[in-house]
Amino acid sequence: MAKKIALLQGNEACAYGALYAGCRFFAGYPITPSTEVAEVMARELPKLGGKFIQMEDEIGAMAAVIGASLTGMKTLTATSGPGFSLKQENIGYACITEVPCVIINVMRGGPSTGMPTGPSQSDVMQAKWGTHGDHPAICLVPASVQELFTETVRAFNLSEKYRTPVTVMPDEIVGHMRERIEFPEPGDLPVVNRAVPSVGPEEYLPYDTRFGDIPPLAAFGSGYRFHLTGLNKTADGFPTNKAEVVQREGERQLRKIEDNIDDIVLYEEYLLDDAEIAIVAFGSTARSARYAVNEARKAGIKAGLFRIITYWPFPDKQLAPLAARVKAIIVPEMNLGMTIHEVKRCAAGNSKVTGIFRVDGEPINPGQILDEIREAGK
Amino acid sequence: MAFDYEKYIRPGKLPHIWCPGCGHGIVMKGLIRAIDTLGLEKNSTAIVSGIGCASRLPGYLDFCTLHTTHGRGMAFATGIKFARPELQVICVGGDGDGVAIGGNHFIHACRRNIDMTYLIMNNNIYGMTGGQFSPTTPMGARASTTPYGNPDPPFDIAKLAIGAGATFVARGTAYHASQIDKLLVEAIRHKGFSVVEILDSCPTTYGRRNKFRSAVEMMNNLKESTVSIKAAENMSPEQLQGKVITGLLYKENKPEYIAEYQKIIDDAQEIYR
Numbered sequence: 001m002a003k004k005i006a007l008l009q010g011n012e013a014c015a016y017g018a019l020y021a022g023c024r025f026f027a028g029y030p031i032t033p034s035t036e037v038a039e040v041m042a043r044e045l046p047k048l049g050g051k052f053i054q055m056e057d058e059i060g061a062m063a064a065v066i067g068a069s070l071t072g073m074k075t076l077t078a079t080s081g082p083g084f085s086l087k088q089e090n091i092g093y094a095c096i097t098e099v100p101c102v103i104i105n106v107m108r109g110g111p112s113t114g115m116p117t118g119p120s121q122s123d124v125m126q127a128k129w130g131t132h133g134d135h136p137a138i139c140l141v142p143a144s145v146q147e148l149f150t151e152t153v154r155a156f157n158l159s160e161k162y163r164t165p166v167t168v169m170p171d172e173i174v175g176h177m178r179e180r181i182e183f184p185e186p187g188d189l190p191v192v193n194r195a196v197p198s199v200g201p202e203e204y205l206p207y208d209t210r211f212g213d214i215p216p217l218a219a220f221g222s223g224y225r226f227h228l229t230g231l232n233k234t235a236d237g238f239p240t241n242k243a244e245v246v247q248r249e250g251e252r253q254l255r256k257i258e259d260n261i262d263d264i265v266l267y268e269e270y271l272l273d274d275a276e277i278a279i280v281a282f283g284s285t286a287r288s289a290r291y292a293v294n295e296a297r298k299a300g301i302k303a304g305l306f307r308i309i310t311y312w313p314f315p316d317k318q319l320a321p322l323a324a325r326v327k328a329i330i331v332p333e334m335n336l337g338m339t340i341h342e343v344k345r346c347a348a349g350n351s352k353v354t355g356i357f358r359v360d361g362e363p364i365n366p367g368q369i370l371d372e373i374r375e376a377g378k
Numbered sequence: 379m380a381f382d383y384e385k386y387i388r389p390g391k392l393p394h395i396w397c398p399g400c401g402h403g404i405v406m407k408g409l410i411r412a413i414d415t416l417g418l419e420k421n422s423t424a425i426v427s428g429i430g431c432a433s434r435l436p437g438y439l440d441f442c443t444l445h446t447t448h449g450r451g452m453a454f455a456t457g458i459k460f461a462r463p464e465l466q467v468i469c470v471g472g473d474g475d476g477v478a479i480g481g482n483h484f485i486h487a488c489r490r491n492i493d494m495t496y497l498i499m500n501n502n503i504y505g506m507t508g509g510q511f512s513p514t515t516p517m518g519a520r521a522s523t524t525p526y527g528n529p530d531p532p533f534d535i536a537k538l539a540i541g542a543g544a545t546f547v548a549r550g551t552a553y554h555a556s557q558i559d560k561l562l563v564e565a566i567r568h569k570g571f572s573v574v575e576i577l578d579s580c581p582t583t584y585g586r587r588n589k590f591r592s593a594v595e596m597m598n599n600l601k602e603s604t605v606s607i608k609a610a611e612n613m614s615p616e617q618l619q620g621k622v623i624t625g626l627l628y629k630e631n632k633p634e635y636i637a638e639y640q641k642i643i644d645d646a647q648e649i650y651r
Contacts, residue, residue, distance in 0.1 A: 025457075025460075025461050027457060046639075046642050046643045046645075046646035046647070047646045047647060047650045049643055049647065050643075051460050051461060051639065053456070053457075053460055055453065055456070055486075056453075056482050056483060056485075056486035057482055057483075059450060059453065059483075060450070060452075060453035060456070060482070060483050060486070061453075063446065063447070063450045063453035063454045063456075063457060063483075064453055064454070064456050064457030064460070065457060066454060066457065067426070067444070067453070067454035067455060067456065067457025067458040067461070068457035068458065068460065068461035068462075069457075070444065070457075070458060071458055071461040071462040071465070072462075073461050073462075075457075075461075089447055089450075090447055090450065093446065093447050201421075220424050220442040220444075220458060220462065220465060221421070221422055221424075221442065221462045221464065221465045223421050224421075225420055225421055225440065225441055225442045225443075226442070226443075227388075227436070227437055227443045227444075227445070228443075228444050228445065229437070229444075229445035230429075230445065230446065230447055231445070238391070238437060239437075
């Protein structure tokens with residue numbers, strides 16, 4: 001049977017991806033350039049028996065998706081820059097309580113109100129360091145409408161599997177572009193549901209590490225009753241100040257991600273096998289980079305592209321050997337230099353790393369990248 | 379036979395953190411009696427809170443309990459109730475949590491009219507952080523951040539709730555212990571958003587700075603400074619000067635949010651079947 005095909009906007013694809021993944025609860029607050037996600041969810045959720053609520057603010061929206069997730073639902077919120085800042089408080093709460101949920105942050109210019117309708121890639125550090133304290137972070141940066149769909153599905157899967165919030169961050173260009181999309185049929189993409197307790201209510205503890213680093217999460221209203229808090233906690237969910245427990249729990253929460261990097265990290269390599277110059281890029285910038293790489297190849301320059309799809313955890317394992325075998329790495333990004341520091345850390349001095357930074361609300365075009373490739377190839 | 383509170387207390391979680399003379403324990407017992415009267419099931423009752431002394435209450439109770447972030451209890455509760463309406467949801471907290479940092483969630487919860495209850499323990503101070511003035515601290519009162527007296531006018535929580543559209547608003551005090559459960563029973567039974575404000579006392583961080591010589595004196599003050607709505611009917615404006623009215627202050631029936639949303643679901647599913 002022919003697949004269902006449509007011309008869809010990135011933000012719309014994101015909403016359909018969420019529904020495909022089994023999301024049946026959305027809480028949000030209007031903000032440009034992410035609002036279409038909320039609009040599609042408002043329209044589609046009731047048809048599926050799901051719930052949409054527009055909250056009083058971004059903080060409340062984040063709180064509501066965590067609360068709803070605790071009842072066993074897959075939940076989504078969508079926002080952009082200033083809203084993402086506001087959500088950080090409760091993102092931290094979801095991290096420490098280990099409640100799955102997905103956050104879409106369509107990146108626009110900043111800081112503050114910045115450039116609401118202009119594209120940006122300047123929230124990537126906030127996705128990891130935005131909320132206070134040490135905590136796990138998974139952040140996905142799709143580059144096409146199709147990928148916004150599939151990465152949103154993957155975000156839900158990772159969130160459910162690792163019991164942690166996951167952020168999907170298209171830049172505004174990816175969020176607002178319209179492209180052909182092929183809708184996956186049910187069963188085409190894996191859909192993961194969180195582990196449920198294998199023990200009875202009398203024995204259940206919300207952070208029972210006898211079941212590994214990712215203990216099953218019971219749902220409120222499912223016959224299990226327990227306590228959760230944003231304080232540092234013991235296995236039973238109650239607060240503790242015991243030094244060794246706090247240390248152990250903090251390390252476990254990071255280990256959930258660090259021990260599973262190969263399962264989480266997704267990337268695309270393009271013409272890198274013989275490359276002497278590598279571009280490391282993501283989102284819409286990676287599309288310009290791909291074009292520039294093709295042009296460079298036509299001119300006889302051995303250029304290639306490493307496209308980041310999972311931004312956090314960062315693809316250290318792939319970038320370190322890449323840096324050891326290329327002459328130069330170019331990092332184009334719509335910010336004033338963020339990813340470049342991560343790339344330099346991975347390169348560890350083994351390769352020259354230069355950046356192309358833009359925050360004027362214009363995309364980084366292929367010509368700019370091609371110029372830099374030519375410069376590096378000299 | 380004496381009432382068995384322990385039936386509802388989580389084993390091993392007492393003693394509580396509240397200071398001697400604090401009214402929060404009295405309020406918690408009132409809530410337990412209300413739950414008992416209503417026969418609420420432990421597995422289908424969620425008790426949610428924000429941050430602060432009062433917000434520690436859910437941890438002591440043997441229900442589905444959630445201690446959230448400062449001021450956000452109401453928003454978490456909204457998510458829980460909307461996602462799973464069959465749960466009975468009760469949110470608790472203090473005055474700073476509820477009407478300062480959580481003020482926006484509070485007024486919108488009142489407006490939205492989801493069938494939940496908000497129990498707010500108003501002791502006019504930020505107790506947990508050591509006694510800073512709150513949005514319900516009276517003008518002129520001393521707090522650690524108003525060492526020369528409070529220049530900042532207070533909220534009347536009940537009026538705020540009524541103004542914001544809450545469909546059930548009641549006020550009691552920690553002194554009038556036997557009234558607390560009665561107000562809560564009515565509030566929880568009410569189909570819509572209900573607010574129960576309990577005037578409370580913090581001898582440790584408020585009383586010491588404001589010439590209350592003991593916790594008992596503070597409790598007596600709750601008695602002397604309040605008058606029931608029934609008694610108030612027969613009192614002159616002069617007699618009511620400086621008195622706070624207690625009892626059921628406001629009640630109306632309005633469409634409940636989740637019931638309204640269910641109609642949207644039913645219609646959408648009918649049309650798009």
